[in-house]
Amino acid sequence: MNQAPTFPPLLRGEEVAHGQDPFAKAVAAAGLGTDPGLICWVPAEDALRAAVVLAPEEPLREAVSGIFAVTLGLGDALGALAPPEVAVHYVWPGGIKVNGADCGQLRAAASTADPATEPDWLVVGIDIAYRVDEAEPGRSPDQTCLSEEGCSEVTPERLLESWSRHMLTWINRRAGEGLAPLHAEWRSRAWGIGESLPGGGVFMGLDEYAGMLVKDDEGTHLRPLTEMLQ
Secondary structure, three states, X not given: OOOOOOOXXXXXXXXXXXXXOHHXXXXXXXXOOOOOOEEEEEOOOOEEEEEEXXXXXXXXXHHHHHHHHHHHHHHHXXXXXXXXXXXXXXXXXXXXXXXXXXXXXXXXXXXXXXXXXXXXXXXXXXXXXXXXXXXXXXXXXXXXXXXXHOOOOOOHHHHHHHHHHHHHHHHHHHHHXXXXXXXXXXXXXXXXXXXXXXOOOEXXXXXXXXXXXXXXXXXXXXXXXXXXXX
């Protein structure tokens, strides 16, 4: 990244030094009371690593669904920049697959762990592999990176800028229309709905707050999205 990325109104960027974790930096800034809209990012050629600070105005059980705005923004950014044949899917709660292989992961943290309490802040981080340092590309069939999937022109800087714009669109849409349109869009690219889970049960869909509904021999159970919080 030779030039500082540009962000849409209401969002601002802070470059993090090489070797530092932008997610940890964003969490620290949020804990010190920074204004929402801060995006911490690290310049790198092998991955996009960034985190955004959000300020929900609802209890955590509802606020955590804002993670979907971050996820959908990333998916739309990849859709806008990658070749049309590249398929992007979402793995609950925060995985990203490209052409059927793991390519990235989201993580999140909040100021509280109480589902009924309104958090002071919510931080969501993204980590998308752009290039892997392997002697033999494709050696791990379950994992991939953008450059191996025909996305060599999708630089981390371009993806960062596009993600910020698309994410803000979904944040605004969630504020105006609620979670329903985010649910619908996420499900349209969901990975594994109707299929068996490694830990047992079948992934049946989402509840109203984006929790995973799992059906097994004993009935249907809920795995809340808050379980991905660190």
